[in-house]
Amino acid sequence: MCGRYASTRSPEDLAQMFQVTDWYPEETLAPSWNVAPTDEVWAVLERTARDADEGAPARRKLRPLRWGLVPSWAKDAKIGARLINARVETVHEKPAFRKAFVKRRCLLPADGFYEWEEVKDHKSGKARKQPYYIHPEDGQVMALAGLYEYWRDPAVKDADDPAAWLMTCTIITTEATDAAGRIHPRMPLALTPDHYDAWLDPRHESTDDLRTLLTPPADGHLDARPVSPAVNSVQNNGPQLLDEVPAP
Numbered sequence: 648m649c650g651r652y653a654s655t656r657s658p659e660d661l662a663q664m665f666q667v668t669d670w671y672p673e674e675t676l677a678p679s680w681n682v683a684p685t686d687e688v689w690a691v692l693e694r695t696a697r698d699a700d701e702g703a704p705a706r707r708k709l710r711p712l713r714w715g716l717v718p719s720w721a722k723d724a725k726i727g728a729r730l731i732n733a734r735v736e737t738v739h740e741k742p743a744f745r746k747a748f749v750k751r752r753c754l755l756p757a758d759g760f761y762e763w764e765e766v767k768d769h770k771s772g773k774a775r776k777q778p779y780y781i782h783p784e785d786g787q788v789m790a791l792a793g794l795y796e797y798w799r800d801p802a803v804k805d806a807d808d809p810a811a812w813l814m815t816c817t818i819i820t821t822e823a824t825d826a827a828g829r830i831h832p833r834m835p836l837a838l839t840p841d842h843y844d845a846w847l848d849p850r851h852e853s854t855d856d857l858r859t860l861l862t863p864p865a866d867g868h869l870d871a872r873p874v875s876p877a878v879n880s881v882q883n884n885g886p887q888l889l890d891e892v893p894a895p
Contacts, residue, residue: 648731648732648820648831648833649731649732649760649762649791649818649820649833649834649835650683650684650731650732650761651681651682651683651760651761651878652682652757652758652759652760652761652791652835653679653680653681653682653757653758653759653760653761653780653782653888653889654678654679654682654688654689654755654756654757654758655678655679655680655758655886656678656756656758656788657678658670658672658674658675658676658689658709661689661691661709661756661788662709664756664788665691665707665709665754665756665790665843666707667691667707667708667709668706668707668708669706669707669708669709670708670709674710674711676688676689676711679884680884680885680886680888680889681878681881681883681884681888682714682757683714683881684714684715684728684731685713685714685715685727685728686713686714687711687712687713687714688711688712688713688714688755688816689709689710689711689755689756690709690710690711690712690753690754690755690793690795690816691707691708691709691753691754691755691756691790691847692707692708692710692751692752692753692754692795692847693705693706693707693708693847693848693849694706694708694849695849705848705849705850707847710814712753712795712814712815712816713727713813713814713815713816714731714815714816714817714818715727715728715729715730715731715815715816715817716730716731716733716743716744716747716794716795716796716815716816716817717730717796717798717813717815718730718742718743718796718798719746719796719797719798719799721798724798724800724813724815726743727815730743730744730817731817731818732817732818732819732820732833732835733794733817733818733819733820734819734820734821734833735792735819735820735821735836735858735861738794738819739854739857739858744794744817746796747794747795747796748794748854748857749852749854749857750849750852751794751795751796751797751849752792752793752794752795752846752847752849752857753793753794753795753816753847754790754791754792754793754838754843754846754847755790755791755792755793755816755818756788756789756790756791757788757789757791757835757837758782758788758789759780759781759782759783759789759889760780760781760782760789760834760835761778761779761780761781761874761878762778762779762781762823762827762830762831762834762871763776763777763778763779763830763831764776764777764779764830764831764895765777766895768895769895775876776876776879777873777876777895778873778874778875778876778878778879779830779871779872779873779874780871780872780874780878780888780889781826781827781830781834781869781870781871782869782870782871783868783869783870784868784869784870785868789835789837790837790838790840790843791818791819791835791836791837791838792818792819792835792836792837792838792846792860792861793816793817793818793819794816794817794819795814795815795816795817796814796815796816797812797813797814798812798813798814798815799811799812800812800813818835818836819835819836819861820833820834820835820836821833821834821835821836821861821863822834822863824863824869825868825869826869826870826871827869827871829871830871836861836863838860838861842860845857845860846860872891873891873892873893873894873895874888874889874890874891874892875887875888875890875892
């Protein structure tokens with residue numbers, strides 16, 4: 648699974664990297680070295696404006712979404728905390744994800760992600776979980792494949808009130824490869840730039856074609872280093888979380 652990641656690039660940088668056409672300066676997120684479920688995260692997506700003419704092209708947007716997908720049919724938003732990941736093997740079939748897979752796909756920019764390996768503490772002899780920070784060797788941003796969804800809050804009577812709608816997202820995961828595979832069997836699935844356009848295009852609705860874009864990355868591009876267990880607490884944040892510590 649993917650339960651924590653780092654996302655520290657500015658929206659201006661992300662807009663340039665992903666060729667975003669629409670970004671609203673009033674929508675801001677602080678850099679985070681410890682992104683956790685239910686946090687707001689940057690997402691790149693393509694949508695056609697509701698008042699646009701029929702056949703108008705979709706525009707690429709950079710939007711903050713809440714991590715943890717809430718399906719449109721959910722009775723309340725609490726389910727989102729359990730739907731932070733979607734397995735690539737079944738994402739097109741699961742009721743919580745299948746509609747979003749066809750209509751509402753996004754990219755979630757990340758510097759890297761964390762996974763935990765169970766190790767034996769040499770002093771106590773007890774098992775503990777050692778966190779690792781896993782990231783591209785070349786320092787490039789990872790474009791994690793994601794889905795997003797709209798949820799209508801029934802507590803807000805006016806459907807035109809922005810508070811009436813919650814936008815949430817989930818990260819698609821795959822079998823781990825390279826450095827990540829030595830630590831944990833699953834990892835977030837990152838797309839290559841040549842697949843961005845097809846993945847984001849809302850007119851692209853062929854399940855089979857979309858699934859061909861979701862191939863595990865080739866070995867040899869990720870690095871992993873042990874980091875402090877301080878990352879275990881969502882209260883901790885800052886670049887020091889990425890500092891390497893002695894290997895267990």
